[in-house]
Protein backbone atom coordinates (compact mmCIF):
# COMPACT_ATOMS: atom_id res chain seq x y z
CA UNK A 1 0.00 0.00 0.00
CA UNK A 2 2.84 2.32 0.74
CA UNK A 3 4.32 1.67 -2.67
CA UNK A 4 0.97 2.35 -4.29
CA UNK A 5 0.90 5.70 -2.63
CA UNK A 6 4.35 6.50 -3.98
CA UNK A 7 3.28 5.75 -7.51
CA UNK A 8 0.05 7.65 -7.12
CA UNK A 9 2.01 10.66 -6.05
CA UNK A 10 3.70 10.79 -9.41
CA UNK A 11 0.43 10.58 -11.23
CA UNK A 12 -1.14 13.30 -9.18
CA UNK A 13 1.95 15.47 -9.39
CA UNK A 14 1.77 15.30 -13.14
CA UNK A 15 -1.96 15.78 -13.20
CA UNK A 16 -2.13 18.97 -11.19
CA UNK A 17 -0.64 21.93 -12.91
CA UNK A 18 1.30 23.78 -10.26
CA UNK A 19 3.71 26.22 -11.70
CA UNK A 20 6.40 26.04 -9.08
CA UNK A 21 6.74 22.45 -7.93
CA UNK A 22 9.96 21.50 -6.34
CA UNK A 23 11.51 18.94 -8.62
CA UNK A 24 14.65 16.97 -9.01
CA UNK A 25 16.13 16.78 -12.48
CA UNK A 26 15.35 13.61 -14.37
CA UNK A 27 18.09 11.08 -14.31
CA UNK A 28 18.99 10.67 -18.00
CA UNK A 29 19.63 6.99 -17.38
CA UNK A 30 15.93 6.58 -16.84
CA UNK A 31 15.09 7.99 -20.25
CA UNK A 32 14.50 5.31 -22.81
CA UNK A 33 12.25 4.22 -25.60
CA UNK A 34 9.72 1.49 -24.75
CA UNK A 35 11.93 -0.95 -26.64
CA UNK A 36 14.70 -0.34 -24.18
CA UNK A 37 12.67 -0.63 -21.01
CA UNK A 38 14.43 -2.89 -18.61
CA UNK A 39 11.57 -5.07 -17.48
CA UNK A 40 13.37 -6.29 -14.40
CA UNK A 41 14.31 -2.89 -13.08
CA UNK A 42 12.79 -1.29 -10.07
CA UNK A 43 12.63 2.47 -10.21
CA UNK A 44 12.77 4.94 -7.44
CA UNK A 45 10.22 7.63 -7.02
CA UNK A 46 11.13 10.73 -8.97
CA UNK A 47 8.54 13.48 -8.74
CA UNK A 48 8.30 15.82 -11.66
CA UNK A 49 6.23 18.91 -12.25
CA UNK A 50 4.23 19.47 -15.44
CA UNK A 51 6.62 22.27 -16.33
CA UNK A 52 9.66 20.06 -15.94
CA UNK A 53 7.97 17.27 -17.83
CA UNK A 54 7.25 19.58 -20.71
CA UNK A 55 10.75 21.00 -20.69
CA UNK A 56 12.20 17.54 -20.66
CA UNK A 57 10.00 16.41 -23.51
CA UNK A 58 10.96 19.41 -25.54
CA UNK A 59 14.63 18.68 -25.03
CA UNK A 60 14.24 15.03 -25.94
CA UNK A 61 11.28 15.16 -28.28
CA UNK A 62 12.41 12.23 -30.36
CA UNK A 63 10.70 9.53 -28.42
CA UNK A 64 8.80 8.28 -25.41
CA UNK A 65 10.53 8.60 -22.12
CA UNK A 66 10.63 6.69 -18.93
CA UNK A 67 10.98 8.06 -15.49
CA UNK A 68 10.77 6.45 -12.20
CA UNK A 69 8.08 5.64 -9.69
CA UNK A 70 7.57 3.03 -7.04
CA UNK A 71 5.69 -0.19 -7.48
CA UNK A 72 2.59 -1.30 -9.32
CA UNK A 73 -0.54 0.74 -8.65
CA UNK A 74 -3.65 -1.35 -9.31
CA UNK A 75 -5.18 1.43 -11.37
CA UNK A 76 -2.56 0.86 -14.06
CA UNK A 77 -4.96 -1.77 -15.28
CA UNK A 78 -7.25 0.98 -16.45
CA UNK A 79 -7.10 2.49 -19.88
CA UNK A 80 -4.73 5.17 -21.01
CA UNK A 81 -7.45 7.80 -20.77
CA UNK A 82 -6.85 7.88 -17.03
CA UNK A 83 -3.31 9.05 -17.55
CA UNK A 84 -3.82 11.81 -20.04
CA UNK A 85 -3.18 15.16 -18.48
CA UNK A 86 -6.23 17.23 -19.29
CA UNK A 87 -4.49 20.57 -18.99
CA UNK A 88 -1.64 19.40 -21.19
CA UNK A 89 -3.47 17.79 -24.04
CA UNK A 90 -0.52 17.69 -26.36
CA UNK A 91 1.15 15.17 -24.08
CA UNK A 92 -0.01 11.61 -23.60
CA UNK A 93 1.10 9.80 -20.45
CA UNK A 94 1.49 6.07 -20.54
CA UNK A 95 2.60 3.46 -18.09
CA UNK A 96 4.03 0.01 -18.47
CA UNK A 97 4.54 -2.75 -15.96
CA UNK A 98 7.83 -4.57 -15.82
CA UNK A 99 8.54 -8.22 -15.10
CA UNK A 100 8.67 -9.84 -11.70
CA UNK A 101 9.46 -6.76 -9.72
CA UNK A 102 6.54 -5.02 -11.33
CA UNK A 103 8.25 -1.69 -11.32
CA UNK A 104 6.20 0.96 -13.00
CA UNK A 105 7.46 3.06 -15.84
CA UNK A 106 5.67 6.08 -17.08
CA UNK A 107 6.56 7.36 -20.45
CA UNK A 108 5.21 10.42 -22.11
CA UNK A 109 4.94 11.15 -25.76
CA UNK A 110 3.85 14.17 -27.72
CA UNK A 111 0.47 14.04 -29.30
CA UNK A 112 0.75 13.72 -33.08
CA UNK A 113 0.91 17.26 -34.55
CA UNK A 114 -1.97 18.21 -36.82
CA UNK A 115 -0.41 18.16 -40.29
CA UNK A 116 -0.68 20.94 -42.86
CA UNK A 117 -2.24 18.70 -45.50
CA UNK A 118 -5.04 17.82 -43.08
CA UNK A 119 -5.50 21.44 -42.18
CA UNK A 120 -6.06 22.25 -45.84
CA UNK A 121 -8.57 19.37 -46.28
CA UNK A 122 -10.54 20.04 -43.10
CA UNK A 123 -10.04 23.72 -42.37
CA UNK A 124 -9.31 22.71 -38.77
CA UNK A 125 -6.14 23.22 -36.76
CA UNK A 126 -6.26 20.39 -34.25
CA UNK A 127 -7.43 16.81 -33.80
CA UNK A 128 -11.10 16.58 -32.78
CA UNK A 129 -12.43 15.07 -29.55
CA UNK A 130 -14.41 11.82 -29.70
CA UNK A 131 -17.21 13.48 -31.67
CA UNK A 132 -15.26 14.02 -34.87
CA UNK A 133 -16.99 16.30 -37.41
CA UNK A 134 -17.83 15.03 -40.91
CA UNK A 135 -15.76 16.68 -43.60
CA UNK A 136 -17.41 16.31 -47.06
CA UNK A 137 -15.02 14.87 -49.67
CA UNK A 138 -15.33 14.81 -53.47
CA UNK A 139 -15.20 11.03 -53.81
CA UNK A 140 -17.65 10.21 -51.00
CA UNK A 141 -21.31 10.17 -52.07
CA UNK A 142 -23.72 9.65 -49.19
CA UNK A 143 -26.79 9.94 -51.47
CA UNK A 144 -26.28 6.34 -52.64
CA UNK A 145 -26.42 4.92 -49.11
CA UNK A 146 -29.47 2.65 -48.56
CA UNK A 147 -32.11 3.92 -46.15
CA UNK A 148 -31.72 1.48 -43.28
CA UNK A 149 -32.88 2.83 -39.90
CA UNK A 150 -30.40 3.71 -37.16
CA UNK A 151 -30.43 1.41 -34.15
CA UNK A 152 -28.84 1.43 -30.75
CA UNK A 153 -26.27 -1.08 -29.59
CA UNK A 154 -27.70 -4.50 -28.89
CA UNK A 155 -31.12 -3.65 -30.35
CA UNK A 156 -31.75 -6.30 -32.96
CA UNK A 157 -35.54 -6.20 -32.67
CA UNK A 158 -36.31 -4.57 -36.01
CA UNK A 159 -33.29 -5.60 -38.01
CA UNK A 160 -34.16 -7.22 -41.33
CA UNK A 161 -32.06 -10.19 -42.38
CA UNK A 162 -31.51 -8.56 -45.76
CA UNK A 163 -29.56 -5.73 -44.12
CA UNK A 164 -26.80 -8.22 -43.32
CA UNK A 165 -25.99 -7.33 -39.72
CA UNK A 166 -22.99 -9.19 -38.30
CA UNK A 167 -23.74 -8.52 -34.64
CA UNK A 168 -27.40 -9.55 -34.90
CA UNK A 169 -27.22 -12.46 -37.36
CA UNK A 170 -23.53 -13.11 -37.97
CA UNK A 171 -24.22 -12.12 -41.56
CA UNK A 172 -21.10 -11.44 -43.64
CA UNK A 173 -20.93 -9.82 -47.07
CA UNK A 174 -18.86 -11.44 -49.85
CA UNK A 175 -16.03 -8.92 -49.37
CA UNK A 176 -15.93 -9.22 -45.54
CA UNK A 177 -13.15 -11.16 -43.81
CA UNK A 178 -14.02 -13.45 -40.93
CA UNK A 179 -11.31 -16.11 -40.68
CA UNK A 180 -7.76 -17.01 -41.61
CA UNK A 181 -6.07 -20.20 -42.91
CA UNK A 182 -3.86 -20.28 -39.79
CA UNK A 183 -4.60 -19.39 -36.18
CA UNK A 184 -3.96 -15.65 -36.01
CA UNK A 185 -4.37 -13.14 -33.24
CA UNK A 186 -5.76 -9.63 -33.74
CA UNK A 187 -5.79 -6.76 -31.24
CA UNK A 188 -8.46 -4.05 -30.95
CA UNK A 189 -8.84 -0.68 -29.21
CA UNK A 190 -5.23 0.50 -28.80
CA UNK A 191 -2.69 1.75 -28.75
CA UNK A 192 -2.62 1.97 -24.98
CA UNK A 193 0.10 2.38 -22.35
CA UNK A 194 0.34 -1.42 -22.32
CA UNK A 195 0.94 -1.83 -26.06
CA UNK A 196 4.75 -1.39 -25.87
CA UNK A 197 5.00 -4.43 -23.63
CA UNK A 198 3.08 -6.46 -26.21
CA UNK A 199 5.40 -5.23 -28.97
CA UNK A 200 8.34 -6.17 -26.80
CA UNK A 201 7.25 -9.73 -26.22
CA UNK A 202 5.10 -10.81 -29.17
CA UNK A 203 7.12 -13.28 -31.30
CA UNK A 204 4.94 -12.82 -34.39
CA UNK A 205 3.57 -10.13 -36.72
CA UNK A 206 -0.01 -9.26 -35.92
CA UNK A 207 -2.86 -6.89 -36.79
CA UNK A 208 -3.75 -3.85 -34.69
CA UNK A 209 -7.23 -2.37 -35.11
CA UNK A 210 -6.55 1.05 -33.63
CA UNK A 211 -8.83 3.84 -32.49
CA UNK A 212 -7.79 7.06 -34.20
CA UNK A 213 -8.12 9.05 -30.99
CA UNK A 214 -5.51 6.75 -29.41
CA UNK A 215 -3.31 6.81 -32.50
CA UNK A 216 -2.81 10.56 -32.23
CA UNK A 217 -2.31 10.27 -28.48
CA UNK A 218 0.41 7.60 -28.74
CA UNK A 219 2.01 8.22 -32.13
CA UNK A 220 5.39 6.81 -31.11
CA UNK A 221 3.77 3.49 -30.27
CA UNK A 222 2.00 3.44 -33.63
CA UNK A 223 5.25 4.11 -35.48
CA UNK A 224 6.87 1.29 -33.51
CA UNK A 225 4.04 -1.07 -34.53
CA UNK A 226 4.59 -0.11 -38.16
CA UNK A 227 8.40 -0.35 -37.99
CA UNK A 228 8.21 -3.78 -36.44
CA UNK A 229 6.17 -5.14 -39.33
CA UNK A 230 2.71 -5.28 -37.81
CA UNK A 231 -0.36 -4.36 -39.84
CA UNK A 232 -2.13 -1.12 -38.89
CA UNK A 233 -5.88 -1.21 -39.36
CA UNK A 234 -8.82 0.95 -38.29
CA UNK A 235 -11.22 0.47 -35.41
CA UNK A 236 -12.93 3.83 -36.11
CA UNK A 237 -12.00 7.18 -34.59
CA UNK A 238 -13.52 6.68 -31.13
CA UNK A 239 -15.05 3.21 -30.92
CA UNK A 240 -18.45 4.21 -32.23
CA UNK A 241 -21.43 1.89 -32.64
CA UNK A 242 -21.68 2.65 -36.36
CA UNK A 243 -25.29 1.49 -37.00
CA UNK A 244 -26.41 4.02 -34.36
CA UNK A 245 -24.96 6.98 -36.25
CA UNK A 246 -26.10 9.16 -39.14
CA UNK A 247 -24.40 8.57 -42.51
CA UNK A 248 -22.31 11.69 -41.95
CA UNK A 249 -21.18 10.58 -38.51
CA UNK A 250 -20.25 7.11 -39.81
CA UNK A 251 -18.14 8.77 -42.52
CA UNK A 252 -16.53 11.01 -39.89
CA UNK A 253 -15.59 8.03 -37.70
CA UNK A 254 -13.94 6.43 -40.71
CA UNK A 255 -12.23 9.42 -42.30
CA UNK A 256 -10.62 10.62 -39.07
CA UNK A 257 -9.31 7.15 -38.25
CA UNK A 258 -7.72 6.92 -41.71
CA UNK A 259 -6.21 10.40 -41.34
CA UNK A 260 -4.81 9.57 -37.91
CA UNK A 261 -2.98 6.46 -39.17
CA UNK A 262 -1.78 8.24 -42.30
CA UNK A 263 -0.51 11.26 -40.35
CA UNK A 264 1.25 9.06 -37.82
CA UNK A 265 2.73 6.15 -39.77
CA UNK A 266 2.41 7.36 -43.38
CA UNK A 267 0.16 4.50 -44.50
CA UNK A 268 -3.50 4.46 -45.51
CA UNK A 269 -5.38 1.59 -43.86
CA UNK A 270 -7.25 -0.94 -46.00
CA UNK A 271 -8.81 -3.06 -43.24
CA UNK A 272 -11.20 -2.03 -40.51
CA UNK A 273 -13.09 -3.79 -37.76
CA UNK A 274 -16.39 -2.24 -36.70
CA UNK A 275 -16.57 -1.87 -32.89
CA UNK A 276 -18.83 -4.55 -31.36
CA UNK A 277 -18.89 -6.16 -34.83
CA UNK A 278 -21.82 -3.78 -35.37
CA UNK A 279 -22.47 -3.35 -39.06
CA UNK A 280 -25.15 -3.53 -41.73
CA UNK A 281 -25.35 -2.67 -45.42
CA UNK A 282 -25.85 1.03 -44.70
CA UNK A 283 -22.52 1.10 -42.88
CA UNK A 284 -20.83 -1.04 -45.54
CA UNK A 285 -21.95 1.28 -48.36
CA UNK A 286 -20.09 4.10 -46.62
CA UNK A 287 -16.97 2.22 -45.49
CA UNK A 288 -16.45 0.70 -48.95
CA UNK A 289 -16.29 4.20 -50.42
CA UNK A 290 -13.24 4.76 -48.23
CA UNK A 291 -11.66 1.64 -49.73
CA UNK A 292 -12.07 -0.29 -46.48
CA UNK A 293 -12.58 -4.04 -46.14
CA UNK A 294 -14.58 -5.09 -43.05
CA UNK A 295 -12.89 -7.63 -40.79
CA UNK A 296 -14.61 -9.69 -38.09
CA UNK A 297 -13.46 -12.78 -36.17
CA UNK A 298 -14.55 -16.36 -35.71
CA UNK A 299 -12.98 -16.95 -32.29
CA UNK A 300 -13.53 -14.52 -29.42
CA UNK A 301 -11.35 -14.77 -26.30
CA UNK A 302 -13.56 -12.35 -24.33
CA UNK A 303 -10.19 -11.35 -22.89
CA UNK A 304 -11.62 -8.03 -21.59
CA UNK A 305 -13.48 -10.05 -18.97
CA UNK A 306 -10.20 -10.75 -17.19
CA UNK A 307 -10.20 -7.06 -16.30
CA UNK A 308 -13.10 -7.46 -13.86
CA UNK A 309 -12.28 -11.11 -13.16
CA UNK A 310 -15.52 -12.40 -14.65
CA UNK A 311 -13.23 -14.68 -16.64
CA UNK A 312 -9.85 -16.10 -15.71
CA UNK A 313 -6.71 -16.16 -17.81
CA UNK A 314 -6.70 -19.95 -17.61
CA UNK A 315 -10.19 -20.14 -19.05
CA UNK A 316 -8.97 -18.18 -22.05
CA UNK A 317 -5.99 -20.51 -22.52
CA UNK A 318 -8.25 -23.59 -22.21
CA UNK A 319 -10.44 -22.27 -25.00
CA UNK A 320 -7.48 -21.48 -27.23
CA UNK A 321 -6.22 -25.06 -26.80
CA UNK A 322 -9.69 -26.29 -27.65
CA UNK A 323 -9.75 -24.22 -30.85
CA UNK A 324 -6.34 -25.55 -31.79
CA UNK A 325 -7.66 -29.08 -31.47
CA UNK A 326 -10.72 -28.28 -33.57
CA UNK A 327 -9.45 -26.19 -36.44
CA UNK A 328 -6.22 -25.27 -38.22
CA UNK A 329 -7.21 -21.66 -38.80
CA UNK A 330 -9.11 -18.81 -37.16
CA UNK A 331 -9.09 -15.07 -36.57
CA UNK A 332 -8.89 -14.54 -32.84
CA UNK A 333 -10.27 -11.39 -31.21
CA UNK A 334 -8.17 -9.82 -28.45
CA UNK A 335 -7.46 -6.35 -27.04
CA UNK A 336 -4.27 -4.43 -26.30
CA UNK A 337 -6.09 -1.96 -24.08
CA UNK A 338 -5.01 -3.07 -20.60
CA UNK A 339 -2.00 -4.75 -19.05
CA UNK A 340 -4.13 -7.80 -18.24
CA UNK A 341 -5.32 -8.36 -21.80
CA UNK A 342 -1.78 -7.68 -23.06
CA UNK A 343 -0.43 -10.38 -20.74
CA UNK A 344 -3.10 -12.75 -22.04
CA UNK A 345 -2.11 -11.87 -25.62
CA UNK A 346 1.53 -12.70 -24.92
CA UNK A 347 0.62 -16.06 -23.40
CA UNK A 348 -1.78 -16.91 -26.25
CA UNK A 349 1.00 -16.19 -28.75
CA UNK A 350 3.15 -18.74 -26.93
CA UNK A 351 0.33 -21.28 -26.91
CA UNK A 352 -0.28 -20.99 -30.63
CA UNK A 353 3.42 -21.35 -31.18
CA UNK A 354 3.29 -21.44 -34.94
CA UNK A 355 3.27 -19.11 -37.87
CA UNK A 356 0.56 -16.52 -37.63
CA UNK A 357 -0.58 -14.16 -40.34
CA UNK A 358 -1.69 -10.56 -40.49
CA UNK A 359 -5.22 -10.06 -41.79
CA UNK A 360 -3.84 -8.90 -45.16
CA UNK A 361 -1.82 -12.10 -45.52
CA UNK A 362 -4.79 -14.23 -44.41
CA UNK A 363 -6.54 -13.18 -47.64
CA UNK A 364 -3.37 -12.69 -49.66
CA UNK A 365 -4.37 -9.05 -50.09
CA UNK A 366 -2.53 -5.72 -50.11
CA UNK A 367 -1.52 -4.38 -46.71
CA UNK A 368 -2.59 -0.80 -47.33
CA UNK A 369 -4.43 1.40 -49.77
CA UNK A 370 -2.35 3.90 -51.66
Ligand SMILES: *[C@@H]1O[C@H](CO)[C@@H](O)[C@H](O)[C@H]1NC(C)=O
Pocket residue numbers: 117258259262263266268
Ligand atom coordinates in the same frame (compact mmCIF):
# COMPACT_ATOMS: atom_id res chain seq x y z
C1 LIG B 1 -1.87 10.80 -46.59
O1 LIG B 1 -0.88 11.71 -46.23
C2 LIG B 1 -0.34 12.46 -47.30
C3 LIG B 1 0.73 13.36 -46.75
O2 LIG B 1 1.74 12.61 -46.15
C4 LIG B 1 -1.41 13.25 -47.99
O3 LIG B 1 -0.87 13.94 -49.09
C5 LIG B 1 -2.50 12.32 -48.45
O4 LIG B 1 -3.57 13.10 -48.97
C6 LIG B 1 -3.02 11.51 -47.28
N1 LIG B 1 -4.01 10.53 -47.77
C7 LIG B 1 -5.08 10.21 -47.05
C8 LIG B 1 -6.03 9.25 -47.68
O5 LIG B 1 -5.26 10.61 -45.93
